[in-house]
Amino acid sequence: MAQVRVTALRFSSMLENRGMQATHVRDGLKVEVDVERLASEDLDLEFEQLVALAKRFKKPWPYLLVDAPETLGARPRDNRTLANRRHPLSPELVDEVMRVEAMLEASADLFPEIAFEVPTSAITLNTPVVDAAAAIRELLGVSWEAQIGARGDYASLRLWSLALQERGIYVSMRRLEDATVRAFSLVSGEQAVVVADTQDVPYARIFSLLHEYTHVVLRTAGVCDLDDYDTVERYCNAVAATVLMPGALLRRELPKRTWGTSIEADEKEIAALANRLGVSKASLLIRLRDYGTLSQEQYDVLERRRSERRGGDEKPGGTYYPAAINKVGRRFARGVVGAYEAGTIDRQDASTLLEIPEHNFHSFRVELAKAGRGE
Structure with a gap:
């Protein structure tokens, strides 16, 4: 049977880029390959072995035949907060980032006329959140009527996704296996993409997309956990929540009630209001805290309880x-x-x-x- 040559130069660089050891590759292979030897010297492989090895990296098999080290684009900025900041990107996330980079490279070659748009007025971390959110919402052109009138969570997701795409932003829904990452964004020249995790419910993905678009506007695109501790992440969270829930809309929709007298009653109202506005509970809590409806203490309690239940209401994916x-x-x-x-x-x-x-x-x-x- 014919064999093909795979070079150690290519294979070892792929391991290095993902922070992997050769033994990690062998664990997921369906056929026997001497991966430790391949990491140090060229090997002739059967086609079945080549295909299995390529599948392990989620690459087409010709990718392994290139006699040159694998090169990565500029590593995305790490916007993760707290303990996550010191975690390297997982091999699975590196692969996803590389696939998205390939999308942007192809877009630049095939559709050079498409360029992403941002508000005409410059937005920085010194821009008031309300002003930044108003500029972004105006650019995206999503009306209150369209937002509230969307028939269900997936309709809401389509609404906001289409609004971003009409401004030249590529929107990608991917399963992100790295538990420290909720979303990411990349910018290359005039091309930009925002990525949301398909393991999140649709309303949460809307918030992720707007959070990542705010990073694009700020020129701080990268990988995010959407936690609320870092200055940039907190700003992007606040802007995304305010884009979804401008003050005038909140004043119209907020019930006339006293918050903080009953956690269970507050949670029930949060769920009803989030569903009515077509937003995630997490983004609504952020907005109500920043708007002054909830104190920081009330927010902390409600967010902790929401976070502990996260994932319980996820819906299965489509076909x-x-x-x-x-x-x-x-x-x-x-x-x-x-x-x-x-x-x-x-x-x-x-x-x-x-x-x-x-x-x-x-x-x-x-x-x-x-x-x-x-x-």
Whole structure:
């Protein structure tokens, strides 16, 4: 059986970039490969071994045949807070970041006319939160009526996702296996992407997307845990919450009641108000604290109780193609399919950019066409 040469230069650089040992790779392989030897010398592998090794890294098998070290773009800024700050990015997250970087590189080549937009007035950490949020909401153009009128959580997610994409921002929904990361964003030249974790419920993902877009506006894009301790993270949380819940909207919707007399009653009201506004409970609590409705002590109690229950109301994901489309985002997906239809790229390249097997490309195109302009 024919064999193919994999170089130690390529393999060892892939290990180094992910902070992995060769033994970590062997643990997840379906076939026998002498990974320790491959880390130090070139090896000829059977095609079955090559495919298994590539699958372990979630890469197409030709990726391992390049006789050059794997290069990464600039590592994303680490916006995680508290103890997370000292944790290196997990190998799984490095792979996700690299795939998103590939999206941006392809976008720059295939769609150079698309550039992300930010408010015309400069926004910095010294900009009042209310002013920054008002400028972002005006740019995105989401009305109160559209927000409150969205029929359910996924409709709300599509509403805000489409608003971002219409401003040249690529939106990507991915499963982030690194427990210290809730979302991330990357900027490369005129291209920008915001990524939300599919393990979060839709309302939480909306908040993540707006949080990450605020990082893009501030030029502080990177990986985030969305905790509220670091100055930049606290600012992005406050802006995202205020974009979703401007003061005038809160004044109209807040019930006339006294807060803090009953934790259970407060939680019930938080749940009802969050559902009515189409926002996550976490973002609503942040907004009510910053708005002065809740004291810091009341916020701490309610947020701790919410956090302890986090994940209990998550919904299962959809079918294969909606998830595959959302992984790269409809704007990017339409662009890649359009490039294929125009003859700019072939089906194999299109499938690689869309992160799907080539044999699924036709059905992907069909499902994307059915999806229309929603996101």
